[in-house]
Amino acid sequence: MNTQVLIVGAGPTGLMAANQLLRFGIDCVVIDTKSGPTFESRAIVVTARSLEIYQQMGLSDTVVENGIEMNSFNLFSEGKRKASIKIGEIGKGMTDFSYLLAYEQSQNETLLYENLKNNGREVQWETEFISIKEHQNEIIILAKKSNETFEIKAEYCIGCDGAKSKIRHQMNFNFHGGTYENKFFVADVIMNWKLPHDNLVISPSDKNFVGFFPLKGDRNFRVLGSLPKAYFDKEDIGFEDIEKEVIKTIGIPIDFEKVNWFSVYNLHHRCVDNFSSGRLHLAGDSAHIHSPAGGQGMNTGLQDVYNLAWKLALVLKKQAKSDLLTTYNEERLPFAQWLMRFTDRMFNLMTSDNWFIAKLRKHIVLKLISKIFTFEKVRPILFRTISQIWYHYNGKSLSLSTSKQKLLFHAGDRLPYMPTKNSQTPFYELFTKASFHLLHLANTPLENEMCTKIKTIFPFPLKIVECQLTDSWKKLGVLKELFVLIRPDNYIAYIFDSFEKTEIENYLRPYFHNPQMETETSKIRAK
Numbered sequence: 001m002n003t004q005v006l007i008v009g010a011g012p013t014g015l016m017a018a019n020q021l022l023r024f025g026i027d028c029v030v031i032d033t034k035s036g037p038t039f040e041s042r043a044i045v046v047t048a049r050s051l052e053i054y055q056q057m058g059l060s061d062t063v064v065e066n067g068i069e070m071n072s073f074n075l076f077s078e079g080k081r082k083a084s085i086k087i088g089e090i091g092k093g094m095t096d097f098s099y100l101l102a103y104e105q106s107q108n109e110t111l112l113y114e115n116l117k118n119n120g121r122e123v124q125w126e127t128e129f130i131s132i133k134e135h136q137n138e139i140i141i142l143a144k145k146s147n148e149t150f151e152i153k154a155e156y157c158i159g160c161d162g163a164k165s166k167i168r169h170q171m172n173f174n175f176h177g178g179t180y181e182n183k184f185f186v187a188d189v190i191m192n193w194k195l196p197h198d199n200l201v202i203s204p205s206d207k208n209f210v211g212f213f214p215l216k217g218d219r220n221f222r223v224l225g226s227l228p229k230a231y232f233d234k235e236d237i238g239f240e241d242i243e244k245e246v247i248k249t250i251g252i253p254i255d256f257e258k259v260n261w262f263s264v265y266n267l268h269h270r271c272v273d274n275f276s277s278g279r280l281h282l283a284g285d286s287a288h289i290h291s292p293a294g295g296q297g298m299n300t301g302l303q304d305v306y307n308l309a310w311k312l313a314l315v316l317k318k319q320a321k322s323d324l325l326t327t328y329n330e331e332r333l334p335f336a337q338w339l340m341r342f343t344d345r346m347f348n349l350m351t352s353d354n355w356f357i358a359k360l361r362k363h364i365v366l367k368l369i370s371k372i373f374t375f376e377k378v379r380p381i382l383f384r385t386i387s388q389i390w391y392h393y394n395g396k397s398l399s400l401s402t403s404k405q406k407l408l409f410h411a412g413d414r415l416p417y418m419p420t421k422n423s424q425t426p427f428y429e430l431f432t433k434a435s436f437h438l439l440h441l442a443n444t445p446l447e448n449e450m451c452t453k454i455k456t457i458f459p460f461p462l463k464i465v466e467c468q469l470t471d472s473w474k475k476l477g478v479l480k481e482l483f484v485l486i487r488p489d490n491y492i493a494y495i496f497d498s499f500e501k502t503e504i505e506n507y508l509r510p511y512f513h514n515p516q517m518e519t520e521t522s523k524i525r526a527k
Helices: 012-023 048-057 060-065 105-118 166-170 239-250 297-316 322-351 355-372 378-387 427-431 448-457 471-475 501-508 515-526
Strands: 002-008 028-031 068-070 072-077 080-086 100-102 128-134 139-145 148-159 175-192 199-204 209-214 220-226 255-272 280-282 436-441 462-467 482-486 492-496
Touching: 002 012, 002 139, 002 297, 012 028, 012 048, 012 105, 012 297, 028 148, 048 060, 048 297, 048 427, 060 105, 068 209, 080 355, 128 166, 148 166, 148 297, 166 280, 175 239, 199 239, 209 239, 220 239, 239 255, 255 322, 297 322, 448 462, 448 501, 492 501
Parallel strands: 002 028, 002 148, 072 199, 148 280, 436 462
Antiparallel strands: 068 100, 072 080, 128 139, 139 148, 175 220, 175 255, 199 209, 209 220, 436 482, 482 492
């Protein structure tokens, strides 16, 4: 079996990788030991940045329609609401998705799998990865299905086979980190309480913490928290054993009607020191695992492959040099490392049974957070962080600006969000094509001849998007004509004030092929 890209693992990360490669017309094979998409809810939060990916794919309406908008975040202690923040209000004007969405991992997998099938692709289920060998021009995978082994040859491989990744282990990636001392529980329940269904509730105490996340269905919730130490060594523990402790921790009456799923587990925090090795790239839990604080895990995996897929596509189409793939690790590793540190600190603060931290959590931290939530300037920062729209690639190899204007956005930033009126196409939907986009900000659009000239400079397909210099852009510092080159993953690559062929070629030269220069070189050689 031959393919351009082999994807090991058909969880959300692997399925998103396949869908992204499909958008660019790249052939891929996906293998997984499972018999199909998972039925378990597992990860449940989809952030605004991930919803923007789904929007670009034309799937966001389906996701939102079948999810639960979590519009309110609440901190409880001893039965009292200590802090509350309306997520939907603080996120307005930043994205089309100003909320956190409860959309289970099982739903993500099913949606992405169905989208693959609708486009004529299938996953090789019940297929086990056995071994990998890398050669100069290809990777050869040995796989097993129905007791028969066979080879898959690919130009590149993406390892998306989870926290216990066999492919990561075989290729000897370092996986630094450790395991949290405490044990944790998770349960999907049907329950009755006095709070609205769209509330996300966290309740820490001096001994443990519990969290409640709404699921699809009026009274369905995900309940998770730290397991009381008295149950650490108990076998066959059930939710009924800790039910009273959960109610005691939050301090309000709850009637648990039914438990659909319950599990006790250990949590780990680990990260590789490089996402790539030769023709193999790791993504998602194969590359980084951390606590579930903030609901960042699944979303980070989706964005890993969102970053990688377009780069693989351009390299495979000979529009970019293989060096472009080094920017995957350059851009994604720092975020994974930051996320591990951030969630580690948050989780230790919420779960530590150290007497000092426990008292600090109960008597100081809650009051401090409650006070911080009242600051208008802090609230948008909170939303940008949990929604992952804040993350940028400023200062990285693919990010460059030669503009002399004093802009409030920079090369490496996520594409600025522009609110639109009801009658207008949402701004982000102007950038749905699987290609680079050149945003031209000016009162007069480019002439057709200039558009043609610009497109011949770039070695990849380019869509030119014309936008008027509105007050919204002027508030961001755009006072005269500006060109903004947008990557296929909707991050800003290059900002320039005027069309200068030499400057553009200088930007492209390190990572992209120059079709004009190579044509001229070929003519010289032919002579």
